[in-house]
Amino acid sequence: MSTKEISVTAKVAFFSTQAYDKVFFEKHNIDFGYKLEFFDTQLNEQTAKLIQDTDVVCVFVNDVVNESVIKKLAKKNVKIIALRCAGFNNVDLEAAKRFGIKVCRVPAYSPEAVAEHAIAMILTLNRKTHKAYNRVREQNFSLNGLLGFDLRGKTVGIIGTGNIGKAFAKIVKGFGCNILAYDIVTDSEMEKDGVTFVSLETIFKESEIISLHCPLNEQTKHIINKKSIALMKDRVMIINTSRGGLIETASAIEGLKEGKIGYLGIDVYEQEEKLFFRDLSADIIQDDAIQRLMSFPNVLVTAHQAFFTNEALTQIALVTFGNIQVLLENKEIENKAAILI
Known part of the structure; x- marks a missing residue:
């Protein structure tokens, strides 16, 4: 399946979105063609209701992705939780596995x-x-x-x-x-x-x-x-x-x-x-x-700005989209550390 073919149905919803997220992800989405939706609010039990017809939920360090949230995502047929960061302590991996949702991250950006x-x-x-x-x-x-x-x-x-x-x-x-x-x-x-x-x-x-x-x-x-x-x-x-x-x-x-x-x-x-x-x-x-x-x-x-460079944000966008493509198309995984489930 080509990138173009999956772009028709693949929708990615971003939570905890900042202005720079939109700039970098929209810029690099040209090569992937996903439908992007941005929410500036944090993902939690209350905001999970915002998700509609979404294949992928893209989250950051302070989003809440516990068992309760994952259960709601599963009911909405979300296939992938994509972390645009290296840490994944805010995600209940066991719950994601039970509900059949794949999880990926950006293990090394810059x-x-x-x-x-x-x-x-x-x-x-x-x-x-x-x-x-x-x-x-x-x-x-x-x-x-x-x-x-x-x-x-x-x-x-x-x-x-x-x-x-x-x-x-x-x-x-x-x-x-x-x-x-x-x-x-x-x-x-x-x-x-x-x-x-x-x-x-x-x-x-x-x-x-x-x-x-x-x-x-x-x-x-x-x-x-x-x-x-x-x-x-x-x-x-x-x-x-x-x-x-x-x-x-x-x-x-x-x-x-x-x-x-x-x-x-x-x-x-x-x-x-x-x-x-x-x-x-x-x-x-x-x-x-x-x-x-x-x-x-x-x-x-400083307010969690250590990652905040042009090079890092570029790599985060490219790796996140690459992870999503690999999981949606069931391709062979090259970067083993990027796929958690």
């Missing part, structure tokens, strides 16, 4: 995009360029309070050495850092490049900078907690560009108050589905934890 953003957060927190920018604009050219440190010679601990963790390791190696890494599987190529694989406890005890690049699951949820923070060096820097649930927010706040955590950079947040990807500048934020975090001078928060 690892460099996320890795480079993690580096940007490290440099910003360390050299305080965000504060310097605001000072100079107010004609304040004082250097007081802007003291940083050399990255060269510092020990950087990487938790999770998938594609993004590897890309991050290559960059920090260029700064002359000592690199420790933890993963359930040791990577021999990284070891050849000078990365030392150690236990998780060693990462916590010896690292001056810790960067999280692991998926969120039962084993990694709240991997940064009161106990692990207590093991860390004083004034440790923690960077999270992976998933918000890796950090127990209450423990991070206590670590900041006590001075144990010297710097915290988060591009993700436990309760981000209520905040991120929205303009809330005219609203009263009801989330006390994020307000408390943003009140610290040594905390940098």
